[in-house]
Amino acid sequence: MARPGQAYDDIPGTFVFDAERSREGYGINMFCMSLMKDENRKAFKANEAEYLKKFPLTPKQTEAILKRDYNRLLELGGNIYFTAKLGATDGHSFQHLAAVMTGNTQEDYAKMMLGGGRSVEGNRSRSGKGEPSKLLAAAAPKKVSVAKAGAKLRAKPKAKAKAKPKSKSARRK
Amino acid sequence: MARIVAGIGSSHVPAIGAAIDNHKTEEPYWKRVFSGFEKSQAWIRELKPDVAIIVYNDHASAFSVDLIPTFALGCAAEFPPADEGWGPRPVPVVKGYPPLASHIAQSVILDEFDLTICNKMEVDHGMTVPMNLVFGDVGKDGRWPCPVIPLAVNVVMYPPPTGHRCFMLGRAIRKAVESYPEDLKVVIFGTGGLSHQISGPRAGLINSKWDKAFLDNLSVNPEKLAKIPHIDYMREAGAEGIEMVMWLIMRGALDDKVDEVYRFYTVPASNTAVGHIILANRERGTRASGKHKPAAAKHKRAAARVKIERKRG
Numbered sequence: 001m002a003r004p005g006q007a008y009d010d011i012p013g014t015f016v017f018d019a020e021r022s023r024e025g026y027g028i029n030m031f032c033m034s035l036m037k038d039e040n041r042k043a044f045k046a047n048e049a050e051y052l053k054k055f056p057l058t059p060k061q062t063e064a065i066l067k068r069d070y071n072r073l074l075e076l077g078g079n080i081y082f083t084a085k086l087g088a089t090d091g092h093s094f095q096h097l098a099a100v101m102t103g104n105t106q107e108d109y110a111k112m113m114l115g116g117g118r119s120v121e122g123n124r125s126r127s128g129k130g131e132p133s134k135l136l137a138a139a140a141p142k143k144v145s146v147a148k149a150g151a152k153l154r155a156k157p158k159a160k161a162k163a164k165p166k167s168k169s170a171r172r173k
Numbered sequence: 174m175a176r177i178v179a180g181i182g183s184s185h186v187p188a189i190g191a192a193i194d195n196h197k198t199e200e201p202y203w204k205r206v207f208s209g210f211e212k213s214q215a216w217i218r219e220l221k222p223d224v225a226i227i228v229y230n231d232h233a234s235a236f237s238v239d240l241i242p243t244f245a246l247g248c249a250a251e252f253p254p255a256d257e258g259w260g261p262r263p264v265p266v267v268k269g270y271p272p273l274a275s276h277i278a279q280s281v282i283l284d285e286f287d288l289t290i291c292n293k294m295e296v297d298h299g300m301t302v303p304m305n306l307v308f309g310d311v312g313k314d315g316r317w318p319c320p321v322i323p324l325a326v327n328v329v330m331y332p333p334p335t336g337h338r339c340f341m342l343g344r345a346i347r348k349a350v351e352s353y354p355e356d357l358k359v360v361i362f363g364t365g366g367l368s369h370q371i372s373g374p375r376a377g378l379i380n381s382k383w384d385k386a387f388l389d390n391l392s393v394n395p396e397k398l399a400k401i402p403h404i405d406y407m408r409e410a411g412a413e414g415i416e417m418v419m420w421l422i423m424r425g426a427l428d429d430k431v432d433e434v435y436r437f438y439t440v441p442a443s444n445t446a447v448g449h450i451i452l453a454n455r456e457r458g459t460r461a462s463g464k465h466k467p468a469a470a471k472h473k474r475a476a477a478r479v480k481i482e483r484k485r486g
Contacts, residue, residue, distance in 0.1 A: 117379025
């Protein structure tokens, strides 16, 4: 069954962990949760494919886990607080995962954060129709500039490029 | 009578906990964050609250996806720190305050807020990091300075409770506390946020303008904040920035008129904008709180100026 469209699907580069994904991704998240225990981490590392058979996973989900495709895991119902446990099992810092998901090197990602993070300008909406919050914009000292459709991206171009095709595939499902 | 005297907003970034646990607080990157809480530590030492209610969220530690309670109130006598995959944080076990906790549960459920009651629960960095930041070093007796009533809110799975629902729950908590006969000085923490996104290709998003506007409105115009729809939080403050609704429980539990005692904001800690605020209720029966002189006096003077100008105009 096609996933019903939601207003928040318009937010670029974002897979909202909603009730639908929570249901679909139950196996991914419970697998990740199992990695809280050292004995399970060892068993997983010893034979990943075999260990994954213990959980209710679709072939796509299993593949995404084995490939460590973190964005795909989010799309298929994984939640970041859970998938981070898979990253930790591999010995990666969270910043490493963030870099992977955004298509950056860890160094560039760290630099972006030190520089104040990714700007919201140009990153509010895929369609260009999503407007800045009316409730909070008025309270800001200066008027928050509105990102128009096709406004230049301040984010790393790679991130946007990655986000778009995925969203289309998500809609096609 | 028990009374809530102040509300504290604080981010709960896990990396802050790791910096404390690994003795990195003096490194320049982290000192920038920790120095913003020094005044708060002095403030709370002077205040000496009897109980703290801490609104926070669990991050796949005590709750998996087996059970996802929207509001879960900790009524246990103690709450051990959870093993978040690297062993439990080396912080003391958090002592609860079951008599007030169960009183709050009974009162707010009858006020139509259907809480989940937790008589056994572990707590993760979402709660213990703000405690570290605001209480500072744990005393030599190895105990937190006061008992805590944890209120875990689901902000992991969409949809979390709306900002308005959170604000109204805060009000119900205020009513519950004020109907408790023991003479207690209570503080309430709202934790999480501010803007951040840690998932997907848009990870790293920070929106300082949004954060500042949120903090500006929190003291004087919380009803406006309570109307913000979830999509605005996610679009403007990041998918995980939606945690900010938890601050509205804290604000709802305070009186309508409060004084901003202190504020701190810095970017980044790890992937997150760190926000911190202290709001104090005014002493009832007096015009302004005498205790928190700097901010209270400033507000009083500003209010007086406005009145004079209005009269002149």
